[in-house]
Amino acid sequence: MTASTIKLNASPEDHRIARMAALAIGLTLMEAALPSPLPGVKPGLANIVTLLVLKQHGMRTAAWVSALRVVAGSLLLGSFLTPGFFLSAGGAMASLAVLWLAQRLPEQLFGAVSLSILAAFAHIAGQMAIVYFWLIPTSGVLYLTPVFAAAALVFGLVNGLVAAHLLATPLPATVSEEPA
Amino acid sequence: MKYHHLLRPGDWMVLAAGGVTVASLALAFWFGAPGQRLVIKRGGHLFLETSLNHPRTIDVPGPLGTTRVEIEDKRARVLSDPGPRQLCVHQGWLSRAGQAAICLPNQVSVEITGRVKSYDSLNY
Numbered sequence: 001m002t003a004s005t006i007k008l009n010a011s012p013e014d015h016r017i018a019r020m021a022a023l024a025i026g027l028t029l030m031e032a033a034l035p036s037p038l039p040g041v042k043p044g045l046a047n048i049v050t051l052l053v054l055k056q057h058g059m060r061t062a063a064w065v066s067a068l069r070v071v072a073g074s075l076l077l078g079s080f081l082t083p084g085f086f087l088s089a090g091g092a093m094a095s096l097a098v099l100w101l102a103q104r105l106p107e108q109l110f111g112a113v114s115l116s117i118l119a120a121f122a123h124i125a126g127q128m129a130i131v132y133f134w135l136i137p138t139s140g141v142l143y144l145t146p147v148f149a150a151a152a153l154v155f156g157l158v159n160g161l162v163a164a165h166l167l168a169t170p171l172p173a174t175v176s177e178e179p180a
Numbered sequence: 181m182k183y184h185h186l187l188r189p190g191d192w193m194v195l196a197a198g199g200v201t202v203a204s205l206a207l208a209f210w211f212g213a214p215g216q217r218l219v220i221k222r223g224g225h226l227f228l229e230t231s232l233n234h235p236r237t238i239d240v241p242g243p244l245g246t247t248r249v250e251i252e253d254k255r256a257r258v259l260s261d262p263g264p265r266q267l268c269v270h271q272g273w274l275s276r277a278g279q280a281a282i283c284l285p286n287q288v289s290v291e292i293t294g295r296v297k298s299y300d301s302l303n304y
Contacts, residue, residue: 113188156198
């Protein structure tokens with residue numbers, strides 16, 4: 001009897017997606033351990049990875065990394081298919097949609113910080129929409145909108161600055177083109 | 181450490197727009213009180229729709245006499261009513277969207293409406 005082997009040909013892009021997704025998942029797990037004053041207010045450090053990938057490898061790769069981060073991150077945190085998972089998936093989809101539009105802005109005027117802030121606002125808007133139209137359809141939740149928006153502005157700015165800094169001085173270990 | 185070289189002109193614009201968005205959301209949700217409009221009806225027809233933000237007293241003429249409605253401190257009440265049982269007067273202050281006082285004998289109703297019309301009953 002011959003041993004049968006299944007060989008999957010992983011392209012360099014697959015390697016890149018896997019590596020960046022692993023990085024994003026790591027940040028998501030770290031962040032889950034941080035205490036938060038209000039459920040839903042998180043720095044969203046994994047979005048830095050999404051921004052880096054978007055800037056360096058384009059929308060398609062960024063969407064893959066983001067989707068893998070949401071699914072695998074929720075599996076590791078045990079929140080797969082819970083409301084929290086749908087919130088994070090909805091937020092990720094909304095921010096990807098806005099990033100897809102925002103990347104057409106002239107690059108010499110709008111840098112990573114713009115993309116990060118816009119994505120953060122889209123993220124919170126997507127989540128509020130899910131909360132309001134599906135999970136808790138009362139206007140009481142909307143009362144917290146300004147808090148979430150303020151958090152989106154602050155964390156969007158910080159993440160954007162980190163991403164802009166990393167893009168200005170690429171770290172070979174995380175953003176190299178070829179797998180080591 | 182200097183961050184200025186990381187921010188491009190458009191980034192400042194986005195940042196400012198974000199700040200304006202946060203401020204206007206805070207204004208809309210926190211300072212525009214939950215139930216803001218007062219609707220007074222007489223005989224089923226709209227008599228007056230007004231804001232709750234400005235204190236005033238409104239006289240509503242009905243078949244039995246005058247129903248007096250008072251607005252104060254972003255809430256409203258029926259101050260006096262010619263009806264025999266004074267139910268709408270005893271209702272007291274109305275402050276949240278959906279709350280209402282109905283002076284049936286004098287055919288006057290006072291209701292607070294919000295942005296979203298909430299349910300007044302649910303059946304299962």
